[in-house]
Amino acid sequence: MSEIVIKTEQLTKRFGDFIATNAITFEVQKGEIFGFLGANGAGKTTAMRMLCGLSTPSSGKAKIAGFDVYHETEKIKKNIGYMSQKFSLYEDLTVKENIQFFGGIYGLSDREIAEKTQMMSRTLGLETAMNKMVGDLPLGWKQKLAFSVAIIHQPKIVFLDEPTGGVDPVTRRQFWDLIYQAAEDGITVFVTTHYMDEAEYCDRISMMVDGEIKALDSPKALKESFNVSSMDEVFYQLARAATRSSD
Numbered sequence: 739m740s741e742i743v744i745k746t747e748q749l750t751k752r753f754g755d756f757i758a759t760n761a762i763t764f765e766v767q768k769g770e771i772f773g774f775l776g777a778n779g780a781g782k783t784t785a786m787r788m789l790c791g792l793s794t795p796s797s798g799k800a801k802i803a804g805f806d807v808y809h810e811t812e813k814i815k816k817n818i819g820y821m822s823q824k825f826s827l828y829e830d831l832t833v834k835e836n837i838q839f840f841g842g843i844y845g846l847s848d849r850e851i852a853e854k855t856q857m858m859s860r861t862l863g864l865e866t867a868m869n870k871m872v873g874d875l876p877l878g879w880k881q882k883l884a885f886s887v888a889i890i891h892q893p894k895i896v897f898l899d900e901p902t903g904g905v906d907p908v909t910r911r912q913f914w915d916l917i918y919q920a921a922e923d924g925i926t927v928f929v930t931t932h933y934m935d936e937a938e939y940c941d942r943i944s945m946m947v948d949g950e951i952k953a954l955d956s957p958k959a960l961k962e963s964f965n966v967s968s969m970d971e972v973f974y975q976l977a978r979a980a981t982r983s984s985d
């Protein structure tokens with residue numbers, strides 16, 4: 739039987755009178771690649787921060803990896819990985835030192851860290867760069883390294899907030915190979931993106947407009963129901979009704 743690892747019910751966040759995330763209800767299954775889309779200011783980051791246990795909801799319910807977003811935020815943090823565009827990597831440490839540092843933070847043993855270091859240098863093709871400063875790496879490499887570090891502790895879920903900003907489609911595609919591998923290993927991937935080529939790679943997509951989820955289905959089913967041939971067009975049809983923009 740499939741396992742539900744993210745479950746929200748009417749989850750809402752208000753800032754004063756303004757409702758940033760408005761009563762969102764959805765479920766995500768283990769191993770699923772779930773795309774969380776919406777125009778600027780739609781409320782994606784606000785929602786993701788609640789799911790990661792970083793921001794207390796105003797109302798509604800949510801369980802992440804079985805833990806409650808109001809009372810079990812420390813347990814949530816232990817069971818998830820998180821990567822945003824402003825990576826957590828240290829630019830003035832080498833690749834190897836970054837892996838060792840984050841492995842230590844996540845409580846891996848020295849032996850596990852050594853194994854992960856070897857494995858990551860191989861799978862990321864970073865053999866010749868292990869002793870280079872992260873600040874000197876190309877952006878695409880930094881993104882792959884940041885993702886690998888975010889899942890170094892084999893979390894149940896990894897949250898990715900626009901992980902591939904600023905790189906070309908080929909580099910994005912390589913990044914997505916890592917996402918597929920993680921999903922195959924049973925890690926659930928929750929990803930926000932503005933790139934519609936990436937939306938096509940997701941198992942299911944949620945589309946947010948002005949704080950609400952306006953559509954939720956597989957890319958194929960969404961294209962069929964909107965009677966269009968690309969996710970770009972689905973997005974356009976939904977997002978053009980939006981009244982908000984980011985400030």
Ligand SMILES: Nc1ncnc2c1ncn2[C@@H]1O[C@H](COP(=O)(O)OP(=O)(O)OP(=O)(O)O)[C@@H](O)[C@H]1O
Nearest residue numbers: 753758776777778779780781782783784785984985
């Ligand atoms: N701390 C806050 N106080 C007041 N308003 C906020 C706060 N955080 C976010 N907002 C507002 O909530 C709305 C949703 O913001 P959010 O960052 O969640 O959108 P987003 O979908 O992630 O947008 P983007 O794609 O631009 O990152 C925006 O109008 C924003 O200005």
